[in-house]
Amino acid sequence: MGTLRRTLVFALLAAVGVTVAGPLRSYVFRSNLHPVVPGAVYRSAQPSGDVLTGWIDELSLRTVVNLRGRKSEDDRRWLLEEIAASERAGVEHVSIRMSAADVPPAQTLRRLVEVLDTAERPLLLHCKAGAERSALAAAVAVLLESGDLERARAEFALDKGFVEWVNPRLPRLLEDYAAWLTEQRVASSPERFRHWAMHEYAPYFYKARIEALDAPLQLATGAPATLRFRVTNTSRRPIPFQSARHEGVHLGARLASASGQQLELRGGFVDLALAPGASTELALELPALPAAGRWTMRVDLVDEGVKWFAALGSTPLDLPLEVAATP
Template identity: 30%
Template sequence: MTSEDQAAAPAPPASPEPPASPPKAPSQPRRTLLILAIVAVAIAAPITWHKQIRFRISPKNFGAVVPGAIYRGADQHINVLRKICDEHAIRTVVDLSGPDAEEDALCRELGIDRYAFDLPGDGRGDPAQWAAVLELVADPARQPIFVHCAAGAQRTTTAMLLYRRYVEGGSFQAAYPESFDFRHEPGDDWVLMAFLADHAEQIEAIRRSGRVDRDGTEVSLDQIVGQALATTPGRP
């Protein structure tokens, strides 16, 4: 066969490709880990929503004590606080858990007076400061008012019980169950009622007299209220 004949001869057929191997099923340990990972994500997602995302868009432990006048709740994400203030035309914010620069800035922007009282988280504290809190809550000129602490369960409950008793004229016994709707646990948080049993009349006496004795020096309730004023429109 000449070289020309060899060049013209057809090429031999290509060998067929071997069939692709089917994907291997994951081993039993790996399959178990995958299942556990899926379950973990399914469990974590609602927890993350509840703890970290939910309260960035909806109020936390929030409700009306006197609709249109007095509202209570927990410390709110700043965007939620703005929404509360806008929707309820809030004129005054009373924070029972102390200073908060971000909340100060928002209240200043919105033209809202903000008062900050650094009271203990169990709902007890200085009777004179509680008298000042009650004076603020009871003042129609400051309403609608929003009162809150960190969780909205203990300190805020003390404030609302004082209001129900001494402004509305009700009883602690009748008003106390209302706090259960705001995550107050009577079995764990009994010290709050013990504090009121010991000091409620003293708190109301300070409010009515408008003054308190501080180590031999008479201090007016207006001074205590003024010292708690954290921000007001135009205040640096």
């Protein structure tokens, strides 16, 4: 995506006759390095090991935050280079996996806030192109430092490589925060942003509370059961439940036995736009479980073809089941 975007930007510059000294010069040719909080926080594109070594010396960096994530036994060359450069300089290296195309899950935003609050500074935030994930992380750093929404919005800027019509989703995090401030009738501050990020933030409609109404924890093999749950929308947007089985939001459950058997269920097939703060009761048909013993059941909402709500930070309901053999 970064390489394609650079090519498109360069072609656009040539087409309109903008010179290299134009607003995108830093993005195209200079590793997109910019101060966020002068002397304390910087943002950039992916540096090579040698470039990072130079920046560590030049900027006195004490922490490098990689926003591209890190896998177990990760052997990507760019990551190995930057880890080696950080270790040689005695600099802390932190990896957080963020999407370049969408707002982060709630747990990822909380982790980013935690790192920005506790990591030794000066620190560098970087992604691949330095235009999207770095913009979002930089905006969060600005809000934690000053609470200034306009300064935070300025991190999503053309001179830093961000093109809103290419990716309109990331700035929505700031607009959701602004909407919450309006609802609360308060002004932005570092303390209020920190509270919102840690306790109030929910991407889109992916936040709900699930309570068991009629869900027996002891069952018998060969005996199906109907389980009932109350679902409350704790997000700021309506949850779009649908009766169609392969689209929209449904109630779901994943079951696993102690011996490794697994089962995935769906329920709640209703056409309903569940308003923020509203609740509804949904049923889940549990088939006869094939094996006696202990089972675990995780009940959650699922946006079909997209994500389970828990993947974006919503808290699922975990229930232990004891299945007895039928005499």
